[in-house]
Amino acid sequence: MGLELRAVQTDEEWAAMHDIRRRVLFAPGRHSPDIIYDENHPEDRADGNVPHLLMLEEIPIGVVRLDLRDTVAIVRLVAIEPAYQGQGHGSLMDELVTQKAWGLGVRQLRVNAARTAVGFYQKTGWQEAEWDADELAGLAADCVQMVKDI
Numbered sequence: 001m002g003l004e005l006r007a008v009q010t011d012e013e014w015a016a017m018h019d020i021r022r023r024v025l026f027a028p029g030r031h032s033p034d035i036i037y038d039e040n041h042p043e044d045r046a047d048g049n050v051p052h053l054l055m056l057e058e059i060p061i062g063v064v065r066l067d068l069r070d071t072v073a074i075v076r077l078v079a080i081e082p083a084y085q086g087q088g089h090g091s092l093m094d095e096l097v098t099q100k101a102w103g104l105g106v107r108q109l110r111v112n113a114a115r116t117a118v119g120f121y122q123k124t125g126w127q128e129a130e131w132d133a134d135e136l137a138g139l140a141a142d143c144v145q146m147v148k149d150i
Ligand SMILES: CC(C)(COP(=O)(O)OP(=O)(O)OC[C@H]1O[C@@H](n2cnc3c(N)ncnc32)[C@H](O)[C@@H]1OP(=O)(O)O)[C@@H](O)C(=O)NCCC(=O)NCCS
Pocket: 024, 025, 077, 078, 079, 080, 081, 084, 085, 086, 087, 088, 089, 090, 091, 092, 112, 113, 114, 116, 117, 118, 119, 120, 121, 123
């Protein structure tokens, strides 16, 4: 299967990433109405923050941003295109993220997990552990902090 975790570079890749995030992570009802998706959020271009697309046979089917902080990386804005959910793609993306992070010297991954996704993270080797309570605000207000030592 031609599955690739690709750092977003071209205008087309940025557009595909925004489209998946907007439809899956910022779908109506998922957050309070005052949270509006910002395509020009500075965190997407900050040093060490690397937005990625999961490409299946050159079709963008998933997104994840890897925020690299030396031996730790925070996994943010994780989503699989609805038509491709529940078929193992999220789990394969998690493996690819883990491999990439390991190769960059990361030894612990962290996430603010949506409550509805905690089961997914548990199945892919994560466990609940608070890593920065200050992050549990805004978009992540109702999230559960989890880590994976790799
Ligand atoms: C959460 C998400 C990334 C998982 O991707 P996916 O491709 O659907 O997951 P997979 O098919 O690889 O599932 C892997 C395992 O996790 C389980 N799983 C998947 N989603 C789950 C969920 N929401 N709750 C509990 N278990 C879940 C699957 O049943 C599977 O278990 P199995 O190995 O026993 O069969 C995807 O469903 C998604 O984008 N959801 C909406 C956005 C979201 O919640 N993102 C996370 C924000 S932190």
